[in-house]
Amino acid sequence: MASTADQWDIVSSVGLTALGVAAARALEGHRADALVRDEFAERFVTAARPPVPMPTRPEEGLPDWWRWLADFLAVRSRFFDEYFAEATGAGITQVVVLAAGLDARAHRLDWPAGCEVFEVDQPAVLRFKDEVFDEAGAVPACTRHVVAADLREDWVGALHAAGFDPERPTAWLVEGLLTYLPASADERLFTEIDRLSAPGSRxxxxxxxxxxxxxADPRFQAASREYGMDVRELWSREPRRPVAERLRALGWDVRAETVADAADRYGRVLDEAPRVLFGDPVVLLTGTRLRACR
Structure with a gap:
C-alpha cells in the first residue's frame, strides 16, 4: 500500500492502475453491445506510453484477464453513469469525483445547464489528463474544476478553494478508490462527505x-504479475466497517447491489472467473442524504 508520503504519475503506482482502467474501457468501446463508450480512453493509453503492454482494441491472443477486467469495468462504469443521470435528473448540479484518475465523464456525459464537476486527484495525474484533453481539443459538457489534492491528506481545503459550495446538494463519486486508502483515511473520507453534504445530496x-x-485468488495474482506490479502492495488490508453500514449510521438512505447483479440487469454475461474475482465481491452502492446537516 502506498504510504502517505508517496506521490505518483500516470505510469507509476496507483496511476498505472488508472491507465489500465482506461485501456479496459477502450476495449469495451469496440464491442457492438458496449455498455459504455469512452472516446478518450485509447488516447490516454497512447499518450502515456505505459511500461507494460496495454491493449486498447480486440486482438488475437488477448489475455483472458483483460477481457475479465473490461467486463467488470463496463458494468461499473455504466452503473455510475446511470447514477449521475438520476442525480442530475433530480436537480443536482454540483458533482465531486474523488480520485478522478482518467475518468472522462465531464466530457462524455450529458450534463444539465449550470452543472459543475470537481475532479480531485494527484497533481501529476490531472496534468497528464489535461494535456490529452488539450491535444484533442476537447471541451467539457459542464463547468469542470480540477482539484489537485491527496485524498489521504487535506483534500477538503483544496475543494473549497476550487469553488465547492457545501450549501448546494452534491453528487459524490467514490469509484476505484477505497482499496488504496488506509482505514483511517477511508473513515475520514466518509465523515467529510457527510459533513459537506446538504440534504438531498447523493x-x-x-x-x-x-x-x-x-x-488470495491465484488468477488475480497471475494477472497482477503480468500487469507489472504486485497489486497486493497497493491495496490496504486493514479491517474496516462496511460502507453501507457507516452511511446508514450517518443518516443516508442506501441501496446496494453486487457487480454480478448489475451485470445480470444489463444483460452482460460474466464468465466464472470475472464473477468470482469482481462480480460477487465488489459492491456498487448509491445513497441519498435525508436528514439536515449538523
Whole structure:
C-alpha cells in the first residue's frame, strides 16, 4: 500500500492502475453491445506510453484477464453513469469525483445547464489528463474544476478553494478508490462527505466486500504479475466497517447491489472467473442524504 508520503504519475503506482482502467474501457468501446463508450480512453493509453503492454482494441491472443477486467469495468462504469443521470435528473448540479484518475465523464456525459464537476486527484495525474484533453481539443459538457489534492491528506481545503459550495446538494463519486486508502483515511473520507453534504445530496460508492478473497485468488495474482506490479502492495488490508453500514449510521438512505447483479440487469454475461474475482465481491452502492446537516 502506498504510504502517505508517496506521490505518483500516470505510469507509476496507483496511476498505472488508472491507465489500465482506461485501456479496459477502450476495449469495451469496440464491442457492438458496449455498455459504455469512452472516446478518450485509447488516447490516454497512447499518450502515456505505459511500461507494460496495454491493449486498447480486440486482438488475437488477448489475455483472458483483460477481457475479465473490461467486463467488470463496463458494468461499473455504466452503473455510475446511470447514477449521475438520476442525480442530475433530480436537480443536482454540483458533482465531486474523488480520485478522478482518467475518468472522462465531464466530457462524455450529458450534463444539465449550470452543472459543475470537481475532479480531485494527484497533481501529476490531472496534468497528464489535461494535456490529452488539450491535444484533442476537447471541451467539457459542464463547468469542470480540477482539484489537485491527496485524498489521504487535506483534500477538503483544496475543494473549497476550487469553488465547492457545501450549501448546494452534491453528487459524490467514490469509484476505484477505497482499496488504496488506509482505514483511517477511508473513515475520514466518509465523515467529510457527510459533513459537506446538504440534504438531498447523493453518493455513489464502489467497494470490495472481501479484499482478502480477491487478493488470495491465484488468477488475480497471475494477472497482477503480468500487469507489472504486485497489486497486493497497493491495496490496504486493514479491517474496516462496511460502507453501507457507516452511511446508514450517518443518516443516508442506501441501496446496494453486487457487480454480478448489475451485470445480470444489463444483460452482460460474466464468465466464472470475472464473477468470482469482481462480480460477487465488489459492491456498487448509491445513497441519498435525508436528514439536515449538523
Amino acid at each position: 453518493v455513489g460508492v464502489e467497494y470490495v466486500a472481501d479484499v482478502e478473497a480477491v487478493l
